[in-house]
Amino acid sequence: MQEPVQIEVLGQKFTLKGNYDNEYVDRVEKYINDKIQEVQKQTAAISTHNLLILVALNLADECFKKEEELAEVRKKIEGTAERLIDIIDRTIS
Secondary structure, three states: OOOOEEEEEOOEEEEEOOOOOHHHHHHHHHHHHHHHHHHHHHOOOOOHHHHHHHHHHHHHHHHHHHHHHHHHHHHHHHHHHHHHHHHHHHHHO
């Protein structure tokens, strides 16, 4: 079991316990802090609570858009696979 990993978000430290790769945790920490800064730049002074709600909404939006993109890629791959199977079937027959 790995040692607990400490991250900092909005000046507050959090300890994560589990099997986390340090590089991955660093990327996640940086990503969250970058998103917070991005929202802070786009909005007037708001409470930390409202800031985090806006960050959460932005992250959820990103996640749903990525899911839609992935579904489109899967659909294209399935279509290509079906066409290739048809070509192979016609070639064998």
